[in-house]
Amino acid sequence: MKPASFDYAAPGSVAEAVALLDHPDRETTVLAGGQSLLPMMAMRLARPELVVDLGRIPDLAGISERDGALVFGAMTTKGAVERSELVRRRQPLLHAATRLIGHPQIRSRGTVGGSMAHADPAAEYPAVALVTDGWMRARGPRGERTIPAADFFVAALTTALAEDELLVEVGIPVLPVGTGWAFTELARRHGDFAMAGTALTVRLDPEGCFSDVRVVVFGVGSAPARVTAAEEVLRGERPGPALHRRAGDVVRDAIRNPLADIHASGDYRRHLAGVLTERGLADGVARATTRTDVS
Amino acid sequence: MTAGGGHQVRLRVNGVTREAQVEPRATLAELLRTDLGLTGTHVGCEHGVCGVCTVVVDGRATRSCLMLAVQADGTEVTTVEGLTGVDGDLHPIQEAFAAEHGLQCGYCTPGILMALHALLAEDPGAGEDEIREVLGGQLCRCTGYQSILRSALCAAADVRAAAAEGER
Numbered sequence: 001m002k003p004a005s006f007d008y009a010a011p012g013s014v015a016e017a018v019a020l021l022d023h024p025d026r027e028t029t030v031l032a033g034g035q036s037l038l039p040m041m042a043m044r045l046a047r048p049e050l051v052v053d054l055g056r057i058p059d060l061a062g063i064s065e066r067d068g069a070l071v072f073g074a075m076t077t078k079g080a081v082e083r084s085e086l087v088r089r090r091q092p093l094l095h096a097a098t099r100l101i102g103h104p105q106i107r108s109r110g111t112v113g114g115s116m117a118h119a120d121p122a123a124e125y126p127a128v129a130l131v132t133d134g135w136m137r138a139r140g141p142r143g144e145r146t147i148p149a150a151d152f153f154v155a156a157l158t159t160a161l162a163e164d165e166l167l168v169e170v171g172i173p174v175l176p177v178g179t180g181w182a183f184t185e186l187a188r189r190h191g192d193f194a195m196a197g198t199a200l201t202v203r204l205d206p207e208g209c210f211s212d213v214r215v216v217v218f219g220v221g222s223a224p225a226r227v228t229a230a231e232e233v234l235r236g237e238r239p240g241p242a243l244h245r246r247a248g249d250v251v252r253d254a255i256r257n258p259l260a261d262i263h264a265s266g267d268y269r270r271h272l273a274g275v276l277t278e279r280g281l282a283d284g285v286a287r288a289t290t291r292t293d294v295s
Numbered sequence: 296m297t298a299g300g301g302h303q304v305r306l307r308v309n310g311v312t313r314e315a316q317v318e319p320r321a322t323l324a325e326l327l328r329t330d331l332g333l334t335g336t337h338v339g340c341e342h343g344v345c346g347v348c349t350v351v352v353d354g355r356a357t358r359s360c361l362m363l364a365v366q367a368d369g370t371e372v373t374t375v376e377g378l379t380g381v382d383g384d385l386h387p388i389q390e391a392f393a394a395e396h397g398l399q400c401g402y403c404t405p406g407i408l409m410a411l412h413a414l415l416a417e418d419p420g421a422g423e424d425e426i427r428e429v430l431g432g433q434l435c436r437c438t439g440y441q442s443i444l445r446s447a448l449c450a451a452a453d454v455r456a457a458a459a460e461g462e463r
């Protein structure tokens with residue numbers, strides 16, 4: 001369980017890091033918190049020739065609020081997100097999701113950018129980015145670009161980032177006042193990757209009916225996915241157990257090729273996604289208020 | 296930047312500045328155990344799951360198998376050897392584990408002690424929920440965890456009492 005030999009570089013700036021990535025003939029990997037990459041290297045699933053450590057670049061970590069979004073430097077640790085009062089207040093969905101990632105001992109080093117770039121199908125952060133309409137800011141040899149979360153997560157461990165691009169910032173819009181939310185998942189043990197999960201946001205109109213609702217499932221397919229068919233079933237309707245069950249059924253039916261492994265069969269994951277949607281809707285509605293005077 | 300070539304690292308371990316030449320692929324666990332002879336830090340799965348290698352890096356519980364030695368350059372590390380006082384006195388957390396039978400074979404113990412140490416140093420008021428959450432990241436194959444939990448709760452009470460004493 002030791003990584004194969006590699007060269008190591010710790011650039012002092014993003015520009016230097018990008019220059020190091022710009023060598024198509026050399027297998028280069030970026031190292032952030034190392035909580036996914038180092039296990040993969042130990043198991044020799046990854047054998048980079050050069051490891052570019054982002055840990056020595058100043059200003060790549062930090063949390064701020066800008067244009068209605070919380071902006072995270074890619075190297076911000078999950079521990080820092082968890083402790084952030086700003087996140088707890090302005091984006092409680094993200095706070096709740098953070099506490100489900102591994103253990104404090106993992107969150108101390110694992111980064112926001114690392115979870116997005118790694119794109120594990122069962123990871124919590126990509127689901128949060130998708131349900132909140134978040135975005136990723138990438139820097140490469142051709143300059144910077146912003147990629148909406150909806151276009152970023154392509155498949156298992158595959159994102160829209162090019163080989164020579166670095167993820168520098170992650171934007172997660174704040175949750176407007178009055179918006180309900182829920183983050184549910186089921187894992188075999190606390191801290192394990194989820195077998196299935198849902199991330200939801202809920203807005204109610206003055207009559208108490210769903211005006212806007214977003215449903216994202218993760219851990220069941222190769223990437224987190226919005227289930228618009230379930231959202232359509234809910235919109236304009238009055239919340240209640242029967243309706244939530246119907247939405248759960250729609251989610252179950254919408255999942256075409258569920259993941260399957262020794263921990264959970266495809267059918268079980270699909271079943272869980274339906275149940276968790278139902279539970280999430282109840283939580284989300286309970287947290288939503290019908291106030292329309294605030295935003 | 297040569298393959299397998301030596302990188303000079305300098306870090307503080309248990310309050311003492313230490314230096315070593317390491318390969319890029321060497322983990323912090325390897326640096327501590329092999330180069331610095333601090334074998335109190337154990338190694339099990341070497342991919343982050345079991346927690347026996349947990350040490351405190353810059354105040355936070357960290358898997359030393361998931362941190363390269365080169366990444367530890369310039370950091371402040373505390374290992375289980377650093378819990379014990381200079382005169383060999385056991386730390387209150389260690390006392391609690393001895394008193395409440397928090398170990399059997401003891402293989403998992405260094406990691407558990409350090410994970411709890413980081414928690415209680417940051418939040419001396421940590422209660423059972425916080426303790427359970429941290430213990431959730433540490434595997435034990437012997438005890439069934441109940442005696443570990445009991446020891447940890449006892450340790451938390453002792454650390455709180457010591458903190459209150461210090462404030463007086």
Ligand SMILES: Cc1cc2nc3c(=O)[nH]c(=O)nc-3n(C[C@H](O)[C@H](O)[C@H](O)COP(=O)(O)OP(=O)(O)OC[C@H]3O[C@@H](n4cnc5c(N)ncnc54)[C@H](O)[C@@H]3O)c2cc1C
Binds near residue numbers: 101103110117168342
């Ligand atoms: C025991 C354990 C339990 C875990 N449980 C969970 C869990 O429940 N949920 C969960 O989501 N995760 C879990 N993880 C994974 C953890 O959250 C990782 O921290 C995360 O997946 C990767 O972040 P990192 O900063 O550690 O990145 P690294 O491991 O350093 O990198 C991961 C990948 O992303 C790339 N990368 C990283 N940063 C950038 C960047 N800025 N630009 C471009 N590419 C980049 C790297 O090249 C690499 O391919 C767990 C890990 C362990 C060890």
Ligand code: FES
Binds near residue numbers: 346360361
């Ligand atoms: S050896 Fe580090 S977590 Fe198992």
Ligand code: FES
Binds near residue numbers: 403
């Ligand atoms: S006491 Fe033996 S593994 Fe925990």
